[in-house]
Amino acid sequence: MSTFKPAENIEENPRVKAVFDDIRETRNSDFINNMWYYIAFDEDLLERTWEEVKRVMAMPSILDPLTKEMLYLAVSIANSCAYCVHSHTAAARAKGLTDAQHSEIIKIISLAAKTNHIANGLQIPIDDVFDMDNS
Amino acid sequence: MSTFKPAENIEENPRVKAVFDDIRETRNSDFINNMWYYIAFDEDLLERTWEEVKRVMAMPSILDPLTKEMLYLAVSIANSCAYCVHSHTAAARAKGLTDAQHSEIIKIISLAAKTNHIANGLQIPIDDVFDMDNS
Amino acid sequence: MSTFKPAENIEENPRVKAVFDDIRETRNSDFINNMWYYIAFDEDLLERTWEEVKRVMAMPSILDPLTKEMLYLAVSIANSCAYCVHSHTAAARAKGLTDAQHSEIIKIISLAAKTNHIANGLQIPIDDVFDMDNS
Amino acid sequence: MSTFKPAENIEENPRVKAVFDDIRETRNSDFINNMWYYIAFDEDLLERTWEEVKRVMAMPSILDPLTKEMLYLAVSIANSCAYCVHSHTAAARAKGLTDAQHSEIIKIISLAAKTNHIANGLQIPIDDVFDMDNS
Amino acid sequence: MSTFKPAENIEENPRVKAVFDDIRETRNSDFINNMWYYIAFDEDLLERTWEEVKRVMAMPSILDPLTKEMLYLAVSIANSCAYCVHSHTAAARAKGLTDAQHSEIIKIISLAAKTNHIANGLQIPIDDVFDMDNS
Amino acid sequence: MSTFKPAENIEENPRVKAVFDDIRETRNSDFINNMWYYIAFDEDLLERTWEEVKRVMAMPSILDPLTKEMLYLAVSIANSCAYCVHSHTAAARAKGLTDAQHSEIIKIISLAAKTNHIANGLQIPIDDVFDMDNS
Numbered sequence: 043m044s045t046f047k048p049a050e051n052i053e054e055n056p057r058v059k060a061v062f063d064d065i066r067e068t069r070n071s072d073f074i075n076n077m078w079y080y081i082a083f084d085e086d087l088l089e090r091t092w093e094e095v096k097r098v099m100a101m102p103s104i105l106d107p108l109t110k111e112m113l114y115l116a117v118s119i120a121n122s123c124a125y126c127v128h129s130h131t132a133a134a135r136a137k138g139l140t141d142a143q144h145s146e147i148i149k150i151i152s153l154a155a156k157t158n159h160i161a162n163g164l165q166i167p168i169d170d171v172f173d174m175d176n177s
Numbered sequence: 178m179s180t181f182k183p184a185e186n187i188e189e190n191p192r193v194k195a196v197f198d199d200i201r202e203t204r205n206s207d208f209i210n211n212m213w214y215y216i217a218f219d220e221d222l223l224e225r226t227w228e229e230v231k232r233v234m235a236m237p238s239i240l241d242p243l244t245k246e247m248l249y250l251a252v253s254i255a256n257s258c259a260y261c262v263h264s265h266t267a268a269a270r271a272k273g274l275t276d277a278q279h280s281e282i283i284k285i286i287s288l289a290a291k292t293n294h295i296a297n298g299l300q301i302p303i304d305d306v307f308d309m310d311n312s
Numbered sequence: 313m314s315t316f317k318p319a320e321n322i323e324e325n326p327r328v329k330a331v332f333d334d335i336r337e338t339r340n341s342d343f344i345n346n347m348w349y350y351i352a353f354d355e356d357l358l359e360r361t362w363e364e365v366k367r368v369m370a371m372p373s374i375l376d377p378l379t380k381e382m383l384y385l386a387v388s389i390a391n392s393c394a395y396c397v398h399s400h401t402a403a404a405r406a407k408g409l410t411d412a413q414h415s416e417i418i419k420i421i422s423l424a425a426k427t428n429h430i431a432n433g434l435q436i437p438i439d440d441v442f443d444m445d446n447s
Numbered sequence: 448m449s450t451f452k453p454a455e456n457i458e459e460n461p462r463v464k465a466v467f468d469d470i471r472e473t474r475n476s477d478f479i480n481n482m483w484y485y486i487a488f489d490e491d492l493l494e495r496t497w498e499e500v501k502r503v504m505a506m507p508s509i510l511d512p513l514t515k516e517m518l519y520l521a522v523s524i525a526n527s528c529a530y531c532v533h534s535h536t537a538a539a540r541a542k543g544l545t546d547a548q549h550s551e552i553i554k555i556i557s558l559a560a561k562t563n564h565i566a567n568g569l570q571i572p573i574d575d576v577f578d579m580d581n582s
Numbered sequence: 583m584s585t586f587k588p589a590e591n592i593e594e595n596p597r598v599k600a601v602f603d604d605i606r607e608t609r610n611s612d613f614i615n616n617m618w619y620y621i622a623f624d625e626d627l628l629e630r631t632w633e634e635v636k637r638v639m640a641m642p643s644i645l646d647p648l649t650k651e652m653l654y655l656a657v658s659i660a661n662s663c664a665y666c667v668h669s670h671t672a673a674a675r676a677k678g679l680t681d682a683q684h685s686e687i688i689k690i691i692s693l694a695a696k697t698n699h700i701a702n703g704l705q706i707p708i709d710d711v712f713d714m715d716n717s
Numbered sequence: 718m719s720t721f722k723p724a725e726n727i728e729e730n731p732r733v734k735a736v737f738d739d740i741r742e743t744r745n746s747d748f749i750n751n752m753w754y755y756i757a758f759d760e761d762l763l764e765r766t767w768e769e770v771k772r773v774m775a776m777p778s779i780l781d782p783l784t785k786e787m788l789y790l791a792v793s794i795a796n797s798c799a800y801c802v803h804s805h806t807a808a809a810r811a812k813g814l815t816d817a818q819h820s821e822i823i824k825i826i827s828l829a830a831k832t833n834h835i836a837n838g839l840q841i842p843i844d845d846v847f848d849m850d851n852s
Contacts, residue, residue, distance in 0.1 A: 045300045045401040046414075047849040074305070077292070080301045085417035091295065098288050104281050109244055109422040109454045113282060116248050117289035117429070119568045120255030122662040126289070127570055128307040131585040146239050146587075147248060148568050152251035153233050154261070156561040157212070158178040159657070160226065161260035162688035163553050165180045165532055166215045172263035173210070174722040180536040180551075182714040185332055219550035225634075252564070254433045257797040259525040262435055266720040279721075280759035283433050291426040294792070298389045298418050309587040315671040315840045316684075329547040343846070347832070350841045354685035361835065368802045368828050374821050377782055382821060386701070386788050387829035390795030392662040394835040395758070396829070398847035416779050417788060423773050423803070424792035427752070430766065431800040435720045441802035444452040450705045450806040451819075452640040482697070485706045489820035496700065503693050509686050514649055518656045518687060522694035522834070525660030530701040531694070533712035542698070551644050552653060557636050559657035559666070562617070565631065565769040570585045571620045577668035578612070659838045667840055688838050696831040702796045703823050705802055 048079040057085040059091050075129055108137045116151050129168050183214040184194050192220040196227050203235050243272045251302055318349040327355040339369050345399055378407045386421050405412050453484040461489040473505050480534055513542045514565050520558050596599050597625040608640050615669055648677045656691050661710040723754040732760040736767050743775050750804055783812045791826050 053059045061082075062074055082088045099110055110136040120124035134144075160166075188194045196217075197209055217223045234245055246269040253261035269279075295301075313366040324328045331352075332344055352358045369380055375421075390397035404414075466487075476507075476537055484581045487493045504515055516539040523531035565571075593599045599621075602614055622628045639650055651674040658666035674684075700706075728734045736757075737749055757763045776784055786809040793801035809819075835841075 043400055044302050045847070056303055062558065074217055075304050075307075077296060078300050081295060081418075083411055087415050091292070095292070095836050097233045098284050104277055105273075107287075109247070110285055113187050113247060113251050113285045114289045115568075116251040117255045117286050118293055120252045121290060121293040121297075122567055123293035123297050124567075124570060125301045125303055126293050127567065128303045128585055130289075131570075132307050139311070140239075141623055145627055148565055148621075149233050149627060150240075150245055150248045151252050151568055152561040152564040153229055154249045154265075154759050155256060155564040156494055156557040157226065157230070158253055158256040158258035158261050159557040159560040160216060160553055161330060161522055162256075162258050162527055162529075163520075164215050165205060165529060165536075166211050167179050168263045169210045170261055172210075172267050172531055172720070178535055179714050180712070216553075218546055222550055229630075250342040250433075252458060254429055257432055259432075259435060262432065263720055265434075276758055280762050283430055283756075284762060286433055287426040290429040291422040292424040294389055294422040295418055297392055297394075297397065298385075298399075298421055300394060307585070309584050313841045314579050315577070315668055329789060345844045345847075349725045350839050351688075351835065357685050357689060361733075361832065364828055365832070368824050370780050374815075375825075376776050376815055380825055382784070383719045383787060383791050383825045384829045387795045387826050388793040388833055390792045391830060391833040391837075393833035393837050395841045395843055396833050400829075402847050408665055410779075412779055415763070419773050420785055420788045421792050423769055424789045424805075425796060427766065428771070428793055428796040428798035428801050430756060431752060431798050432796075434755050435718050436800045438800055438803045441758050442450070442750075444449050449707045450803055461613055480598045480699060480709050480712075485704050486700060486823075488816055492820055492824060496697070499693055500697070502688050503705050509680075509682055510690075514652070515690055517649070518652060519691045519694045521653050521656040522660045522691050523698055525657045526695060526698040526702075528698035528702050530699050530706045530708055533708045535694075536662045537712050545644075547644055553640050555645075555650055555653045556657050558634055559670075560661060562631070562635070563661040563663035563666050565621065566617060567663050569620050569659075571616050571665045573665055573668045574615050577615075578673050602815075655838075659834055662837055664840060671840075688835055691838055692831040692834040694836040696827040699794055699827040699830040700798055700823055702799075702802065703790075703826055705799060713803075716829065 043129060044080065046080055046083070052079065052082050055082070058082045058088060061085075061088050064096070065092060069097055077125070077129065081109070096153065108134060108139060108143075110135055112143075112147050116154075119151055120155065136139065181215055183217060187214065187217050190217070190220065193217045193223060196220075199231070200227060203231055204238070212260070214264065226280055236255050239295065243269060243278075246272055246274070247278075247282050251282065251289075257288065267285060316350055316353070318352060322349065322352045325352070325355065328352045329360060331355075331358050334366070335362060338366055347395070347399065353425065378404060378409060378413075381407055381409070382413075382417050386417065386424075389421055390425065449485065451485055451488070457484065457487050459501060460487070460490065463487045463493060466490075466493050469501070470497060473501055482530070482534065499548075513539060513544060516542055516544070517548075517552050521552065521559075524556055525560065586620055586623070588622060592622045594618065595622070595625065598628060599620045601625075601628050604636070605632060608636055609654065617665070617669065648679060648683075649672060651677055651679070652683075652687050656687065659691055660695065668684075719755065721755055721758070727754065727757050730757070730760065733763060736760075736763050739771070740767060743771055752800070752804065754785060770828060783809060784820075786812055786814070787818075787822050791822065791829075793808045794826055795830065 053062055062078065065074055065078060066072055078088065078092070081091060099107075099114070103110075111130055115127065115130040115134055118130055188197055197213065198214060200209055201207055213223065213227070216226060234249070238245075246265055250262065250265040250269055253265055323332055331349065335344055335348060336398055348358065353377060363428070369384070373380075381400055385397065385400040385404055388400055458467055463499055467483065470483060471477055483493065483497070486496060504519070508515075516535055520532065520535045520539055535572055593602055602618065605614055605618060606612055616629065618632070621631060639654070643650075647706055655667065655670040655674055658670055729735055734771065740749055740753060740789075741747055753763065753767070756766060774789070786805055790802065790805045790809055793805055
């Protein structure tokens with residue numbers, strides 16, 4: 043279910059088509075996932091979101107592409123975004139995520155959540171040595 | 178501020194001392210951060226939490242130690258755990274996190290949060306190809 | 313899917329009928345959305361929830377009805393409540409939300425989430441001038 | 448630090464004084480915690496919030512007072528509300544929470560968070576038998 | 583929809599079968615819910631998750647089984663885990679949760695969320711008496 | 718406390734100075750809040766974050782500046798970002814937020830959180846009429 047219905051034939055809009063073409067070329071795939079169809083009603087939102095996703099996630103950088111997808115997935119899980127968990131699990135697999143790696147990140151993410159709730163639960167005070175302002 | 182006050186001389190408890198000694202040896206450091214002092218009032222909670230943290234985070238595995246800390250940090254940020262953000266940023270630095278890497282993961286984490294809110298905001302339907310049950 | 317199945321013919325209960333009639337009259341519509349059917353198993357929960365929603369959201373106040381719905385929607389997105397995002401997007405549209413406004417609030421909400429994660433990620437200290445207790 | 452500074456002598460306002468007196472009488476204590484001082488700038492917010500807290504938490508009901516405080520604490524931890532974790536840990540202790548119970552609820556809360564992240568992480572489909580609409 | 587497809591005949595794996603048998607015996611039921619099928623691709627994740635869930639939730643402890651399920655449910659609601667809300671509502675019902683109790687915990691959980699947002703919204707400072715480190 | 722210590726004399730970096738000057742000019746104020754000092758270690762992060770905040774929040778648009786700040790604040794409260802709640806409450810006040818409006822948005826935000834938890838708690842199914850894909 044969705045709160046928004048994308049327009050038919052949305053690629054007839056040249057600004058939308060330009061972004062979709064760049065997505066296809068960047069990903070070397072004809073497939074455009076729903077995220078882009080659903081935000082295409084506002085060309086500005088579409089163009090800027092894609093520009094940022096492309097720059098941060100698809101351009102070469104210090105971190106390798108799979109590590110970046112794993113981080114994206116970790117945040118999406120913690121923020122309970124079903125769409126994003128699905129799309130970034132698929133993206134991570136496309137970049138080589140193995141079952142063994144998948145299992146390991148689930149162990150780390152769920153352990154982090156567990157200790158997050160312990161620390162928040164007891165309101166554990168931050169150690170002075172962790173405070174960079176006093177270093 | 179804390180909702181709990183650790184006992185004085187808590188290492189006089191041999192079960193607590195055994196865990197603290199293992200933390201020091203595993204980390205090759207004399208420093209024990211507050212997390213462990215504050216959960217030491219229940220030896221079972223202390224022993225099992227450390228056992229899991231050690232196994233998942235400190236033992237050799239498929240992912241390298243820095244990647245694991247970055248994932249832990251990503252979840253802690255999304256879950257708004259101030260203690261955990263501080264302790265795992267320190268841990269990531271101890272494992273070699275550079276300023277450039279730190280900046281890059283902040284860019285990825287904050288972009289993920291942004292698109293999480295876009296996808297949840299428009300309730301974008303999950304693409305059929307992402308559904309593994311139908312694959 | 314639901315964890316609860318509303319009773320059949322729940323409006324035969326006069327307390328439920330009284331609330332449903334007030335919802336219809338207040339909204340000038342025959343439609344009762346699922347929220348009210350699903351909490352009607354406890355008349356007290358139904359009556360008090362509706363009384364608060366009516367008073368805060370439907371009664372004239374300083375803020376205009378559309379602004380109030382946009383705020384409600386912003387919180388529902390951040391809290392990842394799929395039902396509430398759907399129902400309050402519909403309510404906002406009924407109160408005049410245009411596509412251009414919809415797009416703008418998505419841009420604000422997702423930017424806020426992005427900087428929330430930056431500020432939590434770096435644990436940026438609160439500026440003294442923001443502290444009203446010291447003003 | 449606070450974003451709001453309560454007025455001096457706020458109990459000179461008779462509506463505020465009436466609520467504060469009722470808090471003192473209900474709790475059989477002279478102490479008024481900051482929550483009530485900080486929302487007293489709007490008498491309506493103060494009166495209605497206290498009315499609901501009193502009715503749900505302080506009036507006799509099916510659940511015993513300590514169980515109710517533990518549930519309140521669990522939600523406050525998951526929602527990362529530092530103020531609420533502090534105030535409801537204190538309230539739970541005042542109602543008899545022992546260290547052993549405190550430790551046990553921390554174990555349950557943190558385990559729940561762990562499996563929440565596993566289930567959200569793998570997007571585990573809901574079993575048909577859990578769907579009450581089909582029962 | 584799921585991001586993972588469990589293997590067919592997964593119980594042919596003896597480590598998986600051993601866990602599933604223990605789940606059936608512990609719960610005195612033939613039914614294995616999806617959680618366990620979906621994490622069975624990694625025997626270690628399956629065994630350790632079940633061991634912890636069994637120890638914390640199924641073994642006799644200070645808190646009674648229904649109170650423990652209610653706490654688990656409260657966290658799952660706040661963390662917006664649809665799967666967990668469904669499975670732990672079912673578990674709570676199996677342990678005797680009545681409609682009246684269900685309604686009461688919903689009132690407590692939703693009130694807690696309300697005051698969590700008030701306290702976070704005004705950044706109410708924590709009362710000195712709540713700070714155990716200074717006690 | 719912070720996990721990062723901004724460099725001394727950071728405005729000696731011309732890219733940082735250019736952004737800080739634009740912040741001062743846009744806001745017509747000499748004050749630069751900590752957010753910008755703490756992300757200035759990465760000029761790209763600083764420049765792009767400010768560009769987006771300026772474009773979305775400071776440029777004329779359909780929504781008025783105060784409404785935009787209220788939406789930003791609502792998300793920051795729900796995401797439990799203490800820094801952002803402080804900075805955007807101050808920003809909202811600078812744009813004219815009155816005590817009466819402040820109180821009203823707190824009532825809306827906290828009510829939304831309450832019904833978010835009711836809807837998530839009972840997993841209320843989304844009404845068919847809310848599904849735009851079927852419209």
